[in-house]
Structure formats: C-alpha cells, structure tokens
Amino acid sequence: MNTPELIITWATPVFFLLIGIELLVAKLRGRRAYASNDAMNSIGLGVISQVVGVFSKLLTFGIYAWCAQHMALFTLPADSLWVWAGALLLYDFCYYWLHRCGHEVNLLWAAHVVHHQSEHYNLSTALRQTGSGVLLSWLFYLPLAVLGVPLKVFVIVALIDLLYQFWVHTEQIGRLGWFDRVFCSPSNHRAHHAVNDRYLDRNYGGILIVWDRLFGSFVEEDDNEPPVYGTRSPLRSWNPLWANAEVYWHTAVDAWHAQRWRDKLLLWLKPPGWRPADVAARYPKPDFVMPSERFDPPVPKALMIYVLLQFALLLGMTTQFLGMAGSASLAALLAYALYLVASLSVLGALMERRRWALWVEGLRVLLTALLPLLLGRWFGIEHLDGHIALAIAAVFGFSALALPWLGRPSSMEGMASAAN
Structure with missing residues (x-):
C-alpha cells in the first residue's frame, strides 16, 4: 500500500468518528443532521470514487509524472519547505479554477454534480465524490508539473487539500469571525452547496476563500436566508450509477435532439442548464421551484x-x-x-x-x-x-x-x- 492509500486508510476511521460526534452534537441540540438513506448514498458514492481511483492512477499520476519529467521548467527539491508550501498554495489555486469550471462548464458539471446531489448537509456529504472526475480534472494541475513540482509533493499536497475540505461540510459549526474571511469554512461552504439564488455558484475555494474574494465569486452566508441544499435538477434516487450518469445522459439526449452540430457541441461546453432554443421548445422542462421536501421514500x-x-x-x-x-x-x-x-x-x-x-x-x-x-x-x-x-x-x-x-x-x- 503506497503513501496516499495509507493516509486514506488511516483517515477513514477518523472520518467516521467525526460523523459520530456530529450526529451526537446535533441530537443534543435537538436537530436532525442525518437521514440513513441519504448518508449511505453519499458514503456509497465515496466508495465508488475510491474504487475507480484504484484503476485511474495511471491516468492521473502517470500523466503528471510524464509531464514533470519531460516538460518541467525547473528542478525543484522535494525536501524544501518552500517547495511544499508553494505547491500547496498553487494546488489550491488550481483547485479553485477546476471547481469553478465544474460549475460553469456542463461537461465538468456532469462529474461534479455528484457532490451536490445530497439534500442534506453533513460530514457524510464530504465523502460524496464523483466516479468520473478523474477523466478531465488532471488537466487543471499540469501547471504544477510544468513548474517542476515533484510527483511525491503533488500527491501529498493534493491529499492535504482534499482532507482539509472534510470538516467544512457541517451545519453544527457557526461563523468563525476572521477565519471566514480568509479560509474556506463551514459557513462559506454551506453557501456553496445551496440552490438559493443568492448563493448559487459561489465560494469555490478549497482551503483559501481568498481566491473567491479576488475573482468575484464570494458570497457571505445570510442568517435571514438559510441555505437549501441539493441541485436545481434533483436526483431523487439512491442509485449510485444513475447519480454519476444523470447529467451525461440528459446532455447526450439533448445533443441528439439538437438540429445544429454547433449546438450539439455547445451543450457540453455551456453552463449547466443551457439548452438550444429548438430543443427547449420541443422538449420543455419545468422551471426551477425551491424544494419544499426532501426525497425520502418510506422503507420498513x-x-x-x-x-x-x-x-x-x-x-x-x-x-x-x-x-x-x-x-x-x-x-x-x-x-x-x-x-x-x-x-x-x-x-x-x-x-x-x-x-x-x-x-x-x-x-x-x-x-x-x-x-x-x-x-x-x-x-x-x-x-x-x-x-x-x-x-x-x-x-x-x-x-x-x-x-x-x-x-x-x-x-x-x-x-x-x-x-x-
């Protein structure tokens, strides 16, 4: 077992311990933080993401290693603290743009949507990850390879960035003052997961929220408008395969119906929800209405x-x-x-x-x-x-x-x- 897998293996019991603590805190406060069906669906999607990751390492790490070896402008030492700090900062910057494009380009949203489908917001939501994101996400991190960041450093800072984001998926931690102005925090990330008009497509930062402030995508959580979670095209299913395929499928169907080849391509490149006029006229979809209840089919x-x-x-x-x-x-x-x-x-x-x-x-x-x-x-x-x-x-x-x-x-x- 290599270093990333070892870290994930050791981190997993900590994840479940923190989920248990969150569940207990919510219960003591008289809140319902979890639904069993939703939590299992989210964790199950995380399992599938890890399973896919076993087979995709050659694509993600292999391409990065090749680029670092053949295209690097500099030879950076793996034992330098400045290299590690700079790599983490640059990785988080690249993650911001991957995350932002994941909300603004439909092809990337088709992968990222999995993380947003839950209508609850708790630590199990953090584990809800895509199985198809590996297909294109590696492109956004090639600048690190070109600058000569060693593969080992890249892998570890990627894990640090990922593991940091676990704790911000909770409603049990409120505002954190100055911390909210600099870092991605539970308050900032709650707004990111909301479908309210006020919050939609904001707060993309992984560790730092500074990127959002610099590039105009920041919004502050408003106590007078609680976030409503999920997506504007609700999944309404516990099928993990459909969760990963739904946007790809709906986009492919619209592309099949589109009359112009240009529109067939634009359906994948435009923001989520965009449809050619001819397709929208012949196959209309209802306008978005703020959901009043969560998907929760009764089970004995x-x-x-x-x-x-x-x-x-x-x-x-x-x-x-x-x-x-x-x-x-x-x-x-x-x-x-x-x-x-x-x-x-x-x-x-x-x-x-x-x-x-x-x-x-x-x-x-x-x-x-x-x-x-x-x-x-x-x-x-x-x-x-x-x-x-x-x-x-x-x-x-x-x-x-x-x-x-x-x-x-x-x-x-x-x-x-x-x-x-």
Missing part, C-alpha cells in the same frame, strides 16, 4: 436495518479491496469492483422499494454465501481459510433467509396502499 424499519448491516459489510469489503489493490491481479480487482458497485446499486434500489430489488438482493446474498464455501476462494484470495468461508456463508445465508420477511409491508403500509 426492519428492511432499513438490514440495508444498514449489508452496507457496513460492504464498507469492510471495500477496505479489503483497497488493501489488496497493489498485489491482486487486474481480473480479480475488476471482478471485486463490479461486485461492490452492483451491491451498492441493489441496496439503493431496496431503499427505493423497487419491486425487482428483493429478488436481485436475494440472489446476491445467496451467491455471496455459497461461492466462497464451494470454491474455497474470495476475490484476490486463492485459498480462503475454511473458518472464514464458513463465517461468510453463515452471515449471508442468514441474510438470504431473512430478506423475504423483511421486505413485507407493515400493516400500516398495507392500509395506506389500500386507501390509495
């Missing part, structure tokens, strides 16, 4: 507990997946990644009460129980210990047996259905 309590337990198991598997990333074969990693993503998608469908989800989930847990026991192996592990195989079979076998009972509607749900 027993089924939600089941989903939470299965989600916890998948988090444990993800930790194992990330740990074996440097040693397992590509085929094993791809198979494991597919299993994890498919499993998270099925759990999302269960929380949406899709009719097919119970059957697919039953098949998933049944195969998870039987295959390790029968084959004596697990993803990347050729010879699985018999006791571990038996434990897997017991846990998932019991899940398969319990699932049909958990999915039954309660008597109150049945009465409500009959009334409708």
Whole structure:
C-alpha cells in the first residue's frame, strides 16, 4: 500500500468518528443532521470514487509524472519547505479554477454534480465524490508539473487539500469571525452547496476563500436566508450509477435532439442548464421551484436495518479491496469492483422499494454465501481459510433467509396502499 492509500486508510476511521460526534452534537441540540438513506448514498458514492481511483492512477499520476519529467521548467527539491508550501498554495489555486469550471462548464458539471446531489448537509456529504472526475480534472494541475513540482509533493499536497475540505461540510459549526474571511469554512461552504439564488455558484475555494474574494465569486452566508441544499435538477434516487450518469445522459439526449452540430457541441461546453432554443421548445422542462421536501421514500424499519448491516459489510469489503489493490491481479480487482458497485446499486434500489430489488438482493446474498464455501476462494484470495468461508456463508445465508420477511409491508403500509 503506497503513501496516499495509507493516509486514506488511516483517515477513514477518523472520518467516521467525526460523523459520530456530529450526529451526537446535533441530537443534543435537538436537530436532525442525518437521514440513513441519504448518508449511505453519499458514503456509497465515496466508495465508488475510491474504487475507480484504484484503476485511474495511471491516468492521473502517470500523466503528471510524464509531464514533470519531460516538460518541467525547473528542478525543484522535494525536501524544501518552500517547495511544499508553494505547491500547496498553487494546488489550491488550481483547485479553485477546476471547481469553478465544474460549475460553469456542463461537461465538468456532469462529474461534479455528484457532490451536490445530497439534500442534506453533513460530514457524510464530504465523502460524496464523483466516479468520473478523474477523466478531465488532471488537466487543471499540469501547471504544477510544468513548474517542476515533484510527483511525491503533488500527491501529498493534493491529499492535504482534499482532507482539509472534510470538516467544512457541517451545519453544527457557526461563523468563525476572521477565519471566514480568509479560509474556506463551514459557513462559506454551506453557501456553496445551496440552490438559493443568492448563493448559487459561489465560494469555490478549497482551503483559501481568498481566491473567491479576488475573482468575484464570494458570497457571505445570510442568517435571514438559510441555505437549501441539493441541485436545481434533483436526483431523487439512491442509485449510485444513475447519480454519476444523470447529467451525461440528459446532455447526450439533448445533443441528439439538437438540429445544429454547433449546438450539439455547445451543450457540453455551456453552463449547466443551457439548452438550444429548438430543443427547449420541443422538449420543455419545468422551471426551477425551491424544494419544499426532501426525497425520502418510506422503507420498513426492519428492511432499513438490514440495508444498514449489508452496507457496513460492504464498507469492510471495500477496505479489503483497497488493501489488496497493489498485489491482486487486474481480473480479480475488476471482478471485486463490479461486485461492490452492483451491491451498492441493489441496496439503493431496496431503499427505493423497487419491486425487482428483493429478488436481485436475494440472489446476491445467496451467491455471496455459497461461492466462497464451494470454491474455497474470495476475490484476490486463492485459498480462503475454511473458518472464514464458513463465517461468510453463515452471515449471508442468514441474510438470504431473512430478506423475504423483511421486505413485507407493515400493516400500516398495507392500509395506506389500500386507501390509495
């Protein structure tokens, strides 16, 4: 396991500890900071982002390393404090422009939108990350390579910038005085995540909010206008695959309907929401209305507990997946990644009460129980210990047996259905 993965591995328990503290503080204040379905969806999208990251390192770090080796104007020492400080400052500056373009260019918004889809604002929202951002985000950091910032320095300052932004995703910390005027803070970032006209597309800074003040994109949070979170085209789904694909899909459909080739291209390059006149006339969309309620389909309590337990198991598997990333074969990693993503998608469908989800989930847990026991192996592990195989079979076998009972509607749900 290399340095970035090691840091993320050690940071993850701290993330969950802080989430627990935030949950406790909110409860003591009489606030509801979390919804189980939303938090699982956000963390699940973070899992998928980490899984994708295992396969995208060659693209992101590989291109950077090549540019630093062949295009660097200077040879900067990796043991200089000034190099590290300058690299962090320049990285945060580049991040500002990546983040800003992510709100002003539809192709980049298609990736970044994942981070904004949650209608709640808490520390789990910080973990809600895109799976497709790696495709173009590396372009914005090439100035560091051209200036000769060593790969090791680049990777670490990128992690510092990312980890800093975790704590600002909370409503439990208020104004911080002078700190709010210099740094990205919870107050500044709450405004960034809001869909209110006053706050829309503001406060892009990662560590420093100074960039927003310099380039005219800063807005202060107003106590008289609380932020309303989400996007202006609400996701209204717990499907992590659709969360990553929705803007790409809608843009591709509009591009297909557009009559002029110029408009087909501009749909990807214009700001989010822009549509050619002919497309808007033939396929109108309703105007944005400030949401009055959050997406929260009812789920039986027993089924939600089941989903939470299965989600916890998948988090444990993800930790194992990330740990074996440097040693397992590509085929094993791809198979494991597919299993994890498919499993998270099925759990999302269960929380949406899709009719097919119970059957697919039953098949998933049944195969998870039987295959390790029968084959004596697990993803990347050729010879699985018999006791571990038996434990897997017991846990998932019991899940398969319990699932049909958990999915039954309660008597109150049945009465409500009959009334409708």
